Amino acid sequence: MKFVFDLDGTICFKGRPVTEKILGALENLQSNGHEVIFASARPIRDMLPVLHERFHKHTMIGGNGSLIARHGALEHAASFSEDKTNVIIRLIAEFEAKYLIDGEWDYSYTGDPDHPILNNLDPAKLAKKIPLDAHQSIVKVLxxxxxxxxGLAERLSAMDVVVHKHGKENVLDISPKGIHKWDALSRMNVRKGEYVAFGNDANDITMFMNASRSVMIGHHEELAKHAxxxxxxxxNVEDRIVSKLESLSNNCKMCN
Known part of the structure; x- marks a missing residue:
């Protein structure tokens, strides 16, 4: 069985790396014949610092499904069309928006110098901050x-793009049309009902909808409908996660 894990708020917390307690539980899954996949809103470069290097060649879905890396290399990137990119840039100017924009690896940032998101932005210094017009393609806009x-949310939602509203942080998370975590899993030939999903937020909904079993960490009103x-x-959340993984690992042995 495949086990697919969101990162922030699911198996790592407050921007800190995944602990050895959780990593050990993931390794136990693998020892029992299961496959571990990571699926995050973070781009691949920002997933690496919160995972120990022994997990860096695992399959990773980044940017809410816009990026796929396997065996330590970027395998697929889905970007906004040129027309959509131009409209988003015009809306950013019109609404005087501050943003974090990701290309396949590098990024552009105009937010406050003390914004909390900087705690998670390229902590390992693997990428470069570049001007917006220097991107050859854009895969994600925050x-x-x-x-x-x-008003900006309404204008963006009227476009043919995916918009997630993260209420707690009061941010808008924008991806190209049809890009979400389940799309990325499908692209990797993962079939509906073929995996167990762990997540905590709205961007995990499509992943939960197509899982054989889905485990929500904490509570999110919309996600709960599919958990x-x-x-x-x-x-004690980590202890509970480890216990749940042990139980699911044993129960799913017959599924392999």
Whole structure:
């Protein structure tokens, strides 16, 4: 059985790397014949620092499905069309938006110098901050602030793109049309009902909808509609995750 894990808020917390307790549980999954896949909103370059290097050649889905890396190399990148890119850039100017924009590897950033997102942005210094017009392609746009966030959200939602609203952070997460975690899994020939999913936010919904079993960490109202079960997010969350993985690993042995 394949096990697919979101990162932030699911198996790593407050921007810190995945702990050895969780990593050990993932290795136990593999010892029992299961495959471990990571699927995050982070681009691949920002997934690497929160995973120990012994996991760096695992299959990784980044940018909410726009990036796929296997065996330590970027295998696929889905970017906005030139027309969509131009419209988004015009809207950014119109709404005086602050942003984090990702290409396949490098990024552009105009947010505040003390914005919390910087805690997770290229902590290993693997990429470069470049001007917006220096990108050959853009795979993900994160709007951090604007003079009218609601109005900008409405304009973006009217476009043929995917918009996730992260209410707690008050940001807009924008991906190309049809790009989500389930799309990336499908691209890798993963079939519906062929995997177990762990996640915590709206960008995990498509992944949950097509999983054989789905485990929500904490509570998200929309995601909960598609979750098989949930794990309480408190000081004992890692112990509960490890226990759940042990149980699922044993129960799913017959599925391999």
């Amino acid at each position: 709007i951090l602030a604007a003079n009218d966030m609601k 098989s079960e949930s794990i309480l997010l408190d000081e």
